[in-house]
Amino acid sequence: MSWLLLVAAGLVEIAWSQSIKPTEGFTRPVPTLICFALGALAVWLLSKAMQQGLPVGTAYAVFTGIGAVGAVILGVVLHGDPIGAGRVAALALIVGGVVLARALV
16 A cells, blocks of 8 residues: 555656646646645655654655656656656666665665
């Protein structure tokens, strides 16, 4: 259950990362509320995963890894962010680290 909560937290973090730009510097009230709500939900889910026995360091590393990879993928797909061999290699290392962290807990 802790890993399901952690994956959910990571997925919400991906949504949160994409919700920042529409706030336009936190000047738009509705997008800003959505952004804050997603951020709070992501951290709440992370804390619930840690309450179920996941070590803090592992949980946080996996959480940020999921968020980082998801944010980069959405940036490429939705916003046309550049992608190259170095960026793909970096993402592969992050995914490998998340998989290894899961295997070692």
